[in-house]
Each structure stands twice: as C-alpha cells, then as structure tokens.
Amino acid sequence: MKGRHWTEEEDRLLADTVLRHVREGGNQLNAFEEVAQKVNRTPGACGFRWNAVIRKKEADAFHKAKQERIAKQLRRKQNSTLSLKDVIRHLREFESEYRMAWDRVSELEQELAEKKKRLREAEAEHRRLTEEWKAFENFQHEIEDRYTSLLRLFRTARRWEEQGVDAQQEPLDASVEKPEYKPIGSDAGSEKEANS
Structure with missing residues (x-):
C-alpha cells in the first residue's frame, strides 16, 4: 500500500x-x-x-x-x-x-x-x-586499420609478383608504392587470360 x-x-x-x-x-x-x-x-x-x-x-x-x-x-x-x-x-x-x-x-x-x-x-x-562501448569502438577502429594495412600490403605483393619483382630485393612496404585499386577477382581474371 x-x-x-x-x-x-x-x-x-x-x-x-x-x-x-x-x-x-x-x-x-x-x-x-x-x-x-x-x-x-x-x-x-x-x-x-x-x-x-x-x-x-x-x-x-x-x-x-x-x-x-x-x-x-x-x-x-x-x-x-x-x-x-x-x-x-x-x-x-x-x-x-x-x-x-x-x-x-x-x-x-x-x-x-x-x-x-x-x-x-x-x-x-x-x-x-559507456566505457565498454568506447573501448569496443576503439578496438573496432584498430581492427579496421590493421585490415586496411594488410590488404594494401597484399595488393602490393601481388603487383610485384605480376611485374616479376623479387621481394627479397625490394622492401615490402605499403608506403613505398600505393598500388591502384583492383576489384576483387580482377587478379584472377588476369591470370586466367595470361595462362590462356
């Protein structure tokens, strides 16, 4: 009551x-x-x-x-x-x-x-x-940055491989050269044409 x-x-x-x-x-x-x-x-x-x-x-x-x-x-x-x-x-x-x-x-x-x-x-x-959410956002941004850097390095390595550049002689640094953007699957298409 x-x-x-x-x-x-x-x-x-x-x-x-x-x-x-x-x-x-x-x-x-x-x-x-x-x-x-x-x-x-x-x-x-x-x-x-x-x-x-x-x-x-x-x-x-x-x-x-x-x-x-x-x-x-x-x-x-x-x-x-x-x-x-x-x-x-x-x-x-x-x-x-x-x-x-x-x-x-x-x-x-x-x-x-x-x-x-x-x-x-x-x-x-x-x-x-609120603190947990901010920590999650920071972690998410860090993962995105790492993924972007890794993807840039991967594309640079593929580009050098296509050009016949020896990775032992050239530093694999994404900051040295920024490869042009290629849609996913374009590399596979190029290899297929080269093999044919």
Whole structure:
C-alpha cells in the first residue's frame, strides 16, 4: 500500500472523523485509528495526511470544532479554565500526533535514501557501459586499420609478383608504392587470360 494516493473520499472521511472526535472531546489518535481501519492504511499515514494536507484545508472547521469542545467542557464544569487532567490529556494527544508525524517523516527519508542509492547504481552502470562501448569502438577502429594495412600490403605483393619483382630485393612496404585499386577477382581474371 506504500505510495498509494489519497482519494477525495478518503480525505473527506478523515476530515469528518477527526472533526467529530475533536467536537466530542475525543483524541485525534483514536480518529486516525478509526479511519485507518476503513481505508486500509496505518494510523501514522492518516496522521501525517491530516497534519500535512487536510488540516490546512479544514482550518476553520477545525478551529470551530475545538471551540465547540471547549464550550461543552465549560458548560459541563461550569468554569472558564481547563483542569490539570485536561491539560495533561491534550499534551499526551499532541505528543502522540508528533510521534506519528515523526515516524512518517523517517519513513519518507528512508524511501528517499533508497531511491538515491538506486539512482547512483544506475548512473554507475551507465558509465560502465559507456566505457565498454568506447573501448569496443576503439578496438573496432584498430581492427579496421590493421585490415586496411594488410590488404594494401597484399595488393602490393601481388603487383610485384605480376611485374616479376623479387621481394627479397625490394622492401615490402605499403608506403613505398600505393598500388591502384583492383576489384576483387580482377587478379584472377588476369591470370586466367595470361595462362590462356
């Protein structure tokens, strides 16, 4: 399920559930757990989605829900201050939300590190293949040069043989004389005519 996008219906369900829990004096952690079971996600993912995206969109509704909760508490207790028990409960709620958000951030950092590692491996593989391809091209050019030189020497030797030149007396160097180009098979044709 990692990486699955949130739908509008899931966002609406999460917003309504959290606002309901806030109005009724419940814990946001309980709201995240309730939504997590319905949308097949973790409570941490629900908490991160709420704090990172939905809470900004539902700022007015969230503020109003908190006011309604406080009003209910005031009416029930008939005083204008929260008890120490309420303060502790709010602090624990904030701590739970912070812990879930931090866990989600840690997961995202781990995913980012893994993707960076795969990217570095892919770049290294690309460099290796590029170097191998360049080495192959250099080898291919070297083979072509050697083949060209060998073919030139072979044609020079054939030309001297036809002219009756002694290879022991003349250096067999392609640079001394560049024989004219003859199509493949032309030498054989000349020998056949000479023999006839």
